[in-house]
Amino acid sequence: xxxxxxxxxxxxxxxxxxxxxxxxxxxxxxxxxxxxxxxxxxxxxxxxxxxxxxxxxxxxxxxxxxxxxxxxxxxxxxxxxxxxxxxxxxxxxxxxxxxxxxxxxxxxxxxxxxxxxxxxxxxxxxxxxxxxxxxxxxxxxxxxxxxxxxxxxxxxxxxxxxxxxxxxxxxxxxxxxxxxxxxxxxxxxxxxxxxxxxxxxxxxxxxxxxxxxxxxxxxxxxxxxxxxxxxxxxxxxxxxxxxxxxxxxxxxxxxxxxxxxxxxxxxxxxxxxxxxxxxxxxxxxxx
Ligand code: AMP
Ligand code: MN
Ligand code: MN
Ligand code: MN
Numbered sequence: 571x572x573x574x575x576x577x578x579x580x581x582x583x584x585x586x587x588x589x590x591x592x593x594x595x596x597x598x599x600x601x602x603x604x605x606x607x608x609x610x611x612x613x614x615x616x617x618x619x620x621x622x623x624x625x626x627x628x629x630x631x632x633x634x635x636x637x638x639x640x641x642x643x644x645x646x647x648x649x650x651x652x653x654x655x656x657x658x659x660x661x662x663x664x665x666x667x668x669x670x671x672x673x674x675x676x677x678x679x680x681x682x683x684x685x686x687x688x689x690x691x692x693x694x695x696x697x698x699x700x701x702x703x704x705x706x707x708x709x710x711x712x713x714x715x716x717x718x719x720x721x722x723x724x725x726x727x728x729x730x731x732x733x734x735x736x737x738x739x740x741x742x743x744x745x746x747x748x749x750x751x752x753x754x755x756x757x758x759x760x761x762x763x764x765x766x767x768x769x770x771x772x773x774x775x776x777x778x779x780x781x782x783x784x785x786x787x788x789x790x791x792x793x794x795x796x797x798x799x800x801x802x803x804x805x806x807x808x809x810x811x812x813x814x815x816x817x818x819x820x821x822x823x824x825x826x827x828x829x830x831x832x833x834x835x836x837x838x839x840x841x842x843x844x845x846x847x848x849x850x851x852x853x854x855x856x857x
Contacts, residue, residue, distance in 0.1 A: 584823075586702030650766065
């Protein structure tokens with residue numbers, strides 16, 4: 571298989587197993603139809619869709635890497651770490667992700683209580699209507715409910731007004747530790763990747779701390795071309811990847827045909843000067 575930096579790899583998206591609206595099977599078909607040449611399903615804190623994604627990809631001749639996107643607490647912020655090419659049956663990552671998902675229901679009940687205080691009733695039950703996996707109720711499901719119930723006109727508005735720090739439906743939560751998330755992925759034979767680094771609003775000092783701690787724990791990759799980055803950030807994080815000797819990754823972060831700006835496989839390719847994460851994962855590609 572050709573593993574050049576310009577490969578149309580899409581190594582970040584979400585299914586109904588987390589906060590996407592399509593099944594693993596529909597995503598596989600959509601990726602193939604969109605010209606994706608190497609795919610990964612990276613549900614939040616979940617690998618319950620991996621076997622389905624892998625089987626669906628194999629059936630249509632789409633090369634596949636296992637994936638997940640782990641929620642991590644770092645420097646009072648939430649950082650996402652994508653894992654690629656790990657053994658999805660390795661007991662340590664299975665247990666670690668189960669623990670990471672563990673507090674989501676209690677958090678969701680607290681979010682609903684906060685929303686009730688500003689007059690939005692029934693948000694827990696409302697959000698649950700959109701949940702495909704009862705273990706993984708997320709802010710996205712609340713956002714879908716608030717839009718459908720007419721409280722906001724779109725999902726970004728819900729996050730701005732209700733679901734971000736300091737807003738009525740925001741509940742601080744303790745996620746996985748950076749060291750643990752990177753360790754689970756790495757010890758299961760995969761590569762850990764910092765997801766959408768441009769999204770965290772870190773100062774340069776904080777970003778340096780994230781990257782150096784991540785690397786000290788064995789992390790090796792960073793997303794450069796993602797649906798969350800501007801074209802200027804594609805350049806900026808290409809430089810960051812080269813500066814730190816990190817492997818570059820690419821992924822749309824597709825969630826839903828109705829909500830996502832960027833479809834599977836439609837982003838620009840990685841710059842040829844980068845070493846892509848898939849070059850290091852050749853022996854982990856299935857199909
Ligand atoms: P949670 O893991 O429950 O905190 O939910 C986080 C998810 O909410 C992310 O994975 C995104 O899918 C979504 N999200 C976060 N911030 C925003 C935003 N500003 N606009 C739209 N979706 C967002
Ligand atoms: Mn999401
Ligand atoms: Mn993310
Ligand atoms: Mn994501």
